[in-house]
Structure formats: C-alpha cells, structure tokens
Amino acid sequence: MKALTIGGVGVVSPAGWGLAALREFLARDEAVVPEFLERTTSAGDVIRTPMARVPALADRALLPKLARLRRASSVGKFAAAAALEALGPERKAEIEAGQLRLGVICSMMNGCVNYSNRFYGEVLADPAVASPILFPETVYNAPASHLSAMVQCTAPNDTIIGDGAEVFLALDLAAEWLERGDADAVLVVAPEEADWLSAEALGYYDRRILPGEGAAAVLLEKDGAGPRLAAVPDGVSYALEPDRTRALKRLWSQLSAVDDGFTVWADGRVGVPRLDAAEDSVPWCGPRISTRLMLGEAMGASAAIQLVAAVDALQQGVYRQAVVTSVGGNQGVGGCRLVAAE
Incomplete structure (x- = not known):
C-alpha cells in the first residue's frame, strides 16, 4: 500500500477566511467573541442565541466567479473557499486541463439549512411564491456539486451525512478511492453554516456549548510531499x-x-x-x-x-x-x- 499524504489544506472559520487567519487566531489562545442569532416566535418573543460566526468575506479573490456560487448559501461558499485553498492554483489548473482526476467527498451533519428554512418557510406561508431556484440549494449534495463544477471534476463525487466524527469516515472512503484507482487525488471537505434551529438544538445538550460554523478541506494523494496519514x-x-x-x-x-x-x-x-x-x-x-x-x-x-x-x-x-x-x-x-x- 502506498503512503497517503495530505497535499494541501484549506479552512474557513470564525477566525477568518484561510489558514493564515486560523494560525494567527490559535496562536493568541483566545476564545472567539460570539454574535447573536435572533428569531421572533409566534407569540412575539425574541430569542437570542450566541453563535461563533464566520466574518464577512473581505477579499473576493478567495471565491471564484462562478454562476452557481452567486445563488449558493454560505455553506457552499465556505466549502468552495476551503477547497480552493487546499487545491492551490497549480493543481486546480491540472484538474481543469484533464491532467489530474480529482474526487470530491463532502462530510456534514447539518448541511444546507439556511435556504431549506427559507424555501420551506415560503411553501408553508404561500406555496405560490416559493422560489424553485432555492430548492437545489436545500439538498445535502449541493456543496459537493458546486465543488465539482467549479474545478470541472470527472472523478467520483459523494456526500456523507453523520455526526461530528463523520469526517474520518470520509478520509477512509478517500483512501479507498485512491487505492482502487478511482481518482488521482481526493478532496475531503466538511462545511457547515449557522442556523437558529441547529444552534438552539445544541443548547439542549448544554447551554454552555457555543454553536459555530465554517468549513475545512484536506487534499489526499499518494506519495505526496505533505504529512503522511x-x-x-x-x-x-x-x-x-x-x-x-x-x-x-x-x-x-x-x-x-x-x-x-x-x-x-x-x-x-x-x-x-x-x-x-x-x-x-x-x-x-x-x-x-x-x-x-x-x-x-x-x-x-x-x-x-x-x-x-x-x-x-x-x-x-x-x-x-x-x-x-x-x-x-x-x-x-x-x-x-x-x-x-x-
């Protein structure tokens, strides 16, 4: 069995967009300052839930000009930015030129929740005005689909759903694809976006849990120059x-x-x-x-x-x-x- 190595990583987190922002934040050894999600109940009560949010994107160069991403919710954009950083411009060019077969695996627990809430909320309020353009963004596979379209992948694409340890199953699946020869490299991406329902649900486990969001990506390949898995x-x-x-x-x-x-x-x-x-x-x-x-x-x-x-x-x-x-x-x-x- 050849050694599996990590050829690149990318991340979007409450620390900021990119690996450098995460590294600098962790070096300070400080907790993120939470923001608050607000919703109004049918009784008129306002519920405020603390949330570690990803800051607004300041550098538009971190996301490609892709029509799909213009209508994507934040989970798709987080995934795209992390994936691009993990790939780097050289590998992206090789994939687009057909010189490197890239497989894509998205691992998530909550997934595409913002547009799901909006779409189904519109359906319940008035089915006649529910926007069908939002519906493709409500399915779990939307981020993985955007990623494959973004870099013109022809190798396998999959989305796996589980709990907070699911990314390790994604690594195992990526290793299987590489050993079987289904792809030359596999991008494993785990994205999540902020949502009042999941944030409040975490509170049922314990009110001290601070809900967060973001995405991280690792590029797996055989016998590369990076750290070995x-x-x-x-x-x-x-x-x-x-x-x-x-x-x-x-x-x-x-x-x-x-x-x-x-x-x-x-x-x-x-x-x-x-x-x-x-x-x-x-x-x-x-x-x-x-x-x-x-x-x-x-x-x-x-x-x-x-x-x-x-x-x-x-x-x-x-x-x-x-x-x-x-x-x-x-x-x-x-x-x-x-x-x-x-």
Whole structure:
C-alpha cells in the first residue's frame, strides 16, 4: 500500500477566511467573541442565541466567479473557499486541463439549512411564491456539486451525512478511492453554516456549548510531499460500545499515539465536563490543540478544522506527529494519526 499524504489544506472559520487567519487566531489562545442569532416566535418573543460566526468575506479573490456560487448559501461558499485553498492554483489548473482526476467527498451533519428554512418557510406561508431556484440549494449534495463544477471534476463525487466524527469516515472512503484507482487525488471537505434551529438544538445538550460554523478541506494523494496519514482506524460505533469513554479507549489503542512531547493532540473538547469526559480520561501530558474551545462547535466541520490545525502544526516543524479525535454525538468515535513530512 502506498503512503497517503495530505497535499494541501484549506479552512474557513470564525477566525477568518484561510489558514493564515486560523494560525494567527490559535496562536493568541483566545476564545472567539460570539454574535447573536435572533428569531421572533409566534407569540412575539425574541430569542437570542450566541453563535461563533464566520466574518464577512473581505477579499473576493478567495471565491471564484462562478454562476452557481452567486445563488449558493454560505455553506457552499465556505466549502468552495476551503477547497480552493487546499487545491492551490497549480493543481486546480491540472484538474481543469484533464491532467489530474480529482474526487470530491463532502462530510456534514447539518448541511444546507439556511435556504431549506427559507424555501420551506415560503411553501408553508404561500406555496405560490416559493422560489424553485432555492430548492437545489436545500439538498445535502449541493456543496459537493458546486465543488465539482467549479474545478470541472470527472472523478467520483459523494456526500456523507453523520455526526461530528463523520469526517474520518470520509478520509477512509478517500483512501479507498485512491487505492482502487478511482481518482488521482481526493478532496475531503466538511462545511457547515449557522442556523437558529441547529444552534438552539445544541443548547439542549448544554447551554454552555457555543454553536459555530465554517468549513475545512484536506487534499489526499499518494506519495505526496505533505504529512503522511499514518492511521485512520474504523470508527468505534456506539451500537457496539455505548460507553463513550470505553469507545475512545478502544480507538486510542488503534491510533498508537505516543505522549513523547513531540506529538500534538488536536482534541474535540467543547468545554462541558460531561461531554469532554471521554477525552479528559486519556492520560495525556503533551501539547494539545482544542479548536472547539476557541471557535465553537461547528458540528460536522469541527473535526475537519481540528485536522487542518494539526496538519498546520506539523508543517510548522514543531511536532513530529499529530493525533486528531472526535467523540461524535450519536454515532461513534473517530480519529486519525498524522506523521510529519520527511
């Protein structure tokens, strides 16, 4: 089996648009300042929910001039910006010239919610004025479709839906495509957008969880020059091991992570002891990156943002290895281990 490497990463987060913004934000070791989503109930009450929002896009060069993206909601634009950064201009040109077959996998939990709310809200209020142009943006596969159109992909395209650990299944699927020869490179993208319904739903888990949004992308290829994807164990399903601490312990043994001071752990803690108990139970003294504590809980995008932060830490030359884990909300525990490029 050839080594699977990460040839590029991209990210959009409450820290800003791009990897440099994320790196600078994490270096400050500060939590994001939340904004508030507001909605008015039928009784006239105003409900305000704190949210870690992605700042407005200042540099329009970060998004291509694509007709599809003009009508896309923020989840599609987040995905496109992260994907373009991960690909870089040279690979994008190779794909468009037919010299590189790119597969696309989108991994998400919440997905295309803003236009779904708007479209179905219009249907309920007055079916005659519901805009059919919005309907294609309500389906889960819309961001993946936009990405393939954006770079003229001819290799497989897929969208997988799950909980906050689903991106590791996407990595496993990408590895399968590469080993089978279905694609020369695979772009894994995990986007999510802010929405009052999902933000308020997170509050039912715990009011201390700060909802977030954003997207992260990683480009997988064989024998590239980037960090090596050393291990992506099968996720541990709660159907087989319902206790989250034991589920993480089982996954951890397969990751073969070494607490040697040169390995960084990008964990999925959110700042709620009950939800962080599984990862807090691991005896770890080495360096940690806890992006959710600083950027909020972005559902399907959070683990991918952790992954990008881990890759960037390796590329800075400080660490030799990185381990990334996520304790999913209702399906299972997932993770991976990365080794710095030689």
